[in-house]
Amino acid sequence: MIAGWVAAGLMVMGAVCVTVAAFGIGRFPDSLARAHALGLGATMGVLFAMVGVTVAFFDLATGAKAILTVLFVYFTSPVGSHMLGRAAYRFGLLPVGLRVDELAGEDRGSEDT
Amino acid sequence: MIGWALALALVWTGLQGEATLANFVLGFGLAWGALAVVRPLGGRRFGTRWRPVPMVALAALFVRELFVSNARVFAACLWPQGRDRAVIAVPLTVEGPAAIAVFANLVTLTPGTLSLDVSEDRRTLFVHTLFCSEAEESQVRSGLAAMERRVKEAME
Numbered sequence: 001m002i003a004g005w006v007a008a009g010l011m012v013m014g015a016v017c018v019t020v021a022a023f024g025i026g027r028f029p030d031s032l033a034r035a036h037a038l039g040l041g042a043t044m045g046v047l048f049a050m051v052g053v054t055v056a057f058f059d060l061a062t063g064a065k066a067i068l069t070v071l072f073v074y075f076t077s078p079v080g081s082h083m084l085g086r087a088a089y090r091f092g093l094l095p096v097g098l099r100v101d102e103l104a105g106e107d108r109g110s111e112d113t
Numbered sequence: 114m115i116g117w118a119l120a121l122a123l124v125w126t127g128l129q130g131e132a133t134l135a136n137f138v139l140g141f142g143l144a145w146g147a148l149a150v151v152r153p154l155g156g157r158r159f160g161t162r163w164r165p166v167p168m169v170a171l172a173a174l175f176v177r178e179l180f181v182s183n184a185r186v187f188a189a190c191l192w193p194q195g196r197d198r199a200v201i202a203v204p205l206t207v208e209g210p211a212a213i214a215v216f217a218n219l220v221t222l223t224p225g226t227l228s229l230d231v232s233e234d235r236r237t238l239f240v241h242t243l244f245c246s247e248a249e250e251s252q253v254r255s256g257l258a259a260m261e262r263r264v265k266e267a268m269e
Contacts, residue, residue, distance in 0.1 A: 017183075017187070020187055020190045020191060021190060023190050023191065024186070024189065024190025024191075024193070027190065027193045028190075028193055029193075032198075032227060032229075032241050033193075033198065033243060035227050035241075036186055036189075036224045036225055036227060036243050037186065037190050037224070039186070039221070039222065039223070039224035039225075039227075040183055040186045040187060040190060040224045043179060043183060043222060043223075043224065044179075044183045044187075061127075061130060064127055065127075065128060068124065068127075068128060074222060075218075077222070078217075078218040078219075078220075078221035078222040078228075079218065079221075081221050081227060082217065082218070082221045082227070082228055082229075085221075085227050085228075085229050085241060086229055086230055089229055089230070089241075095198060095200070095241065096196075096198075097196035097197075097198050098196075098198050098199060098200060099196060099197060099198065099199045099245065099246070099247070100199040100200065100201060100245070100250070101199070101200045102199075102200055102201050102202040102239065103200045103202070103229060103230060103239040104200075
């Protein structure tokens with residue numbers, strides 16, 4: 001009974017994180033800032049949801065799957081964010097409101113990979 | 114490669130929920146295919162040295178950063194403000210491509226910081242930060258340097 005409420009609470013927290021991240025993606029002014037909001041959903045949203053699922057089912061098989069799910073998302077999501085951010089920057093979608101930009105004068109060399 | 118394929122096949126079998134031989138063989142085939150696609154990117158072996166105790170320290174630091182920065186990004190998503198964003202250059206002391214990749218991914222995984230690019234000579238990582246006012250700038254830099262040091266301790 002209590003476990004059910006805890007599980008529900010955790011899953012709602014995960015859903016709230018993803019929802020707030022979606023708000024952030026809409027409200028931030030440029031693609032680089034939006035990538036940060038994306039990270040919120042991918043890290044906290046998935047983490048809370050998976051912990052919630054583990055508490056709800058509370059067996060080894062579900063726990064193992066939940067851990068693997070979190071690991072897979074945590075391995076892959078930053079690669080996507082990094083490539084999106086890098087492509088945006090190189091394409092010239094310059095971030096809004098940058099106070100310092102130490103990459104600006106940098107010779108980025110050949111545009112390989 | 115066969116070791117990795119076997120490990121991935123085990124994971125696959127576990128995820129299927131049925132420990133049958135057919136599942137394992139299917140998983141092994143898929144793992145082999147995936148590794149064949151990925152392998153040219155890795156070049157040499159996948160592994161570097163992994164030191165267990167510094168790994169735990171790195172994981173602890175990362176989890177702490179994850180929660181702290183997520184709380185800030187959470188608030189920033191609801192009330193976007195400020196012009197405190199910056200792209201800062203973080204000097205890299207780690208040398209191996211694997212360690213650089215791990216550090217860059219940890220930086221990106223922590224919301225609030227996003228690794229943009231690595232310099233041609235692999236000695237600088239350029240990081241976009243959401244919260245980098247003048248007052249916070251040195252703190253942001255030392256935070257990133259601390260995580261970089263932990264990665265170096267764990268992997269090199």
